[in-house]
Amino acid sequence: MAETQEKPALLKPKFLQSLLGCCCGGQKLSHVNGDERSMMRALVKQKAAPGLEMVEREMPPIGENDVLIKVLRTGICGTDLHIESWDSWAQETLKTPIIPGHEFFGEVVQIGSRVHEVEVGQQVSGEGHIVCGLCRNCRAGRRQMCIRTLGVGVNRDGAFAEYIAIPESNVWVHHDAIDPDLGAIFDPFGNAVHTAMAFSLIGEDVLISGAGPIGLMSIAVARHLGARYIVVTDISEPRLELARSMGVDIALNVQKTRISESQKQLGMREGFDVGFEMSGHKTALPEMIDNLNHGGRVAMLGLPTESIDIDWSKVVTHMLTLKGIYGREMYETWTAMSSMLKSSELLRERISSVITDRLPASKWQEGFNIARAASSGKVVLDWTQL
Numbered sequence: 001m002a003e004t005q006e007k008p009a010l011l012k013p014k015f016l017q018s019l020l021g022c023c024c025g026g027q028k029l030s031h032v033n034g035d036e037r038s039m040m041r042a043l044v045k046q047k048a049a050p051g052l053e054m055v056e057r058e059m060p061p062i063g064e065n066d067v068l069i070k071v072l073r074t075g076i077c078g079t080d081l082h083i084e085s086w087d088s089w090a091q092e093t094l095k096t097p098i099i100p101g102h103e104f105f106g107e108v109v110q111i112g113s114r115v116h117e118v119e120v121g122q123q124v125s126g127e128g129h130i131v132c133g134l135c136r137n138c139r140a141g142r143r144q145m146c147i148r149t150l151g152v153g154v155n156r157d158g159a160f161a162e163y164i165a166i167p168e169s170n171v172w173v174h175h176d177a178i179d180p181d182l183g184a185i186f187d188p189f190g191n192a193v194h195t196a197m198a199f200s201l202i203g204e205d206v207l208i209s210g211a212g213p214i215g216l217m218s219i220a221v222a223r224h225l226g227a228r229y230i231v232v233t234d235i236s237e238p239r240l241e242l243a244r245s246m247g248v249d250i251a252l253n254v255q256k257t258r259i260s261e262s263q264k265q266l267g268m269r270e271g272f273d274v275g276f277e278m279s280g281h282k283t284a285l286p287e288m289i290d291n292l293n294h295g296g297r298v299a300m301l302g303l304p305t306e307s308i309d310i311d312w313s314k315v316v317t318h319m320l321t322l323k324g325i326y327g328r329e330m331y332e333t334w335t336a337m338s339s340m341l342k343s344s345e346l347l348r349e350r351i352s353s354v355i356t357d358r359l360p361a362s363k364w365q366e367g368f369n370i371a372r373a374a375s376s377g378k379v380v381l382d383w384t385q386l
């Protein structure tokens with residue numbers, strides 16, 4: 001589950017059923033830019049078994065607070081791989097049939113009667129976590145901590161389709177021109193930004209475990225935010241090579257070299273100040289702790305699939321801070337993402353370079369195979385090519 005940021009939703013009271021989709025009181029779509037249309041192409045998990053199918057599905061209805069978006073690009077996430085393979089997490093979490101996919105970029109084609117800010121024709125991405133708005137955290141403005149979070153493409157139909165409908169509150173409008181491929185990866189980019197902004201990085205030495213797409217983006221963000229030395233670890237040589245292009249000081253294969261060697265190479269004397277644990281691997285966090293300075297801070301994004309043995313006496317006596325990171329701060333992270341990209345051409349180039357494979361949506365299986373191989377960066381599907 002490394003670099004996968006989805007989890008089972010809690011049991012939902014009746015008032016939350018509307019968040020699962022717009023099946024009650026929704027408007028059936030009749031026109032899209034003047035064209036009558038009732039069906040669309042979608043990549044669907046039809047039954048409780050491995051695999052996905054590209055099929056015809058009814059267009060999503062939209063409620064009065066919803067926005068209908070024509071999907072132009074989608075990113076393939078680790079969550080989507082779990083859904084396709086139908087592993088134990090997917091079996092426990094999903095109800096079929098469902099359209100997966102939560103990383104997307106598209107154009108608004110229709111809005112509900114009570115939508116006030118989003119307009120037809122705008123280019124948008126979407127926040128994949130739909131929240132209740134009524135729990136203590138939501139009311140306090142901490143919506144990313146909603147206890148009833150529902151995932152787009154996990155608990156309700158997602159973006160692997162020609163069209164998707166989501167609440168206006170989940171739509172992020174790109175007011176500045178943006179490449180569609182880059183717009184499609186705002187969701188994982190937000191994971192990287194949320195992680196990197198968990199602690200101050202100005203002049204700090206940063207250790208990152210895991211050079212998957214989110215780990216790679218976190219390198220560029222940490223550099224943008226003022227980190228001094230950045231070391232990233234992984235076991236994939238192709239991904240370590242990508243890390244070097246992102247501005248990392250040392251990209252380390254931990255199957256060959258210990259992290260302590262990087263400290264010697266950089267002339268560090270007291271350990272790393274901040275760690276980003278992006279891998280979820282059971283050995284990554286313990287070794288990170290061994291290489292932190294006293295008072296070190298760790299932002300943990302990677303989801304472990306097995307128990308991790310931690311030296312808690314070291315955590316206590318070295319006064320370390322461990323902080324879990326889930327999703328994106330709604331919507332401070334989104335504001336930070338857009339602002340940083342607008343202010344830095346270098347950051348835009350580095351984040352865009354994480355996209356290593358672009359395929360027509362009709363070749364989705366090839367895209368999934370590339371993503372599953374875990375030897376490249378981000379895979380983006382083009383939904384204008386079906």
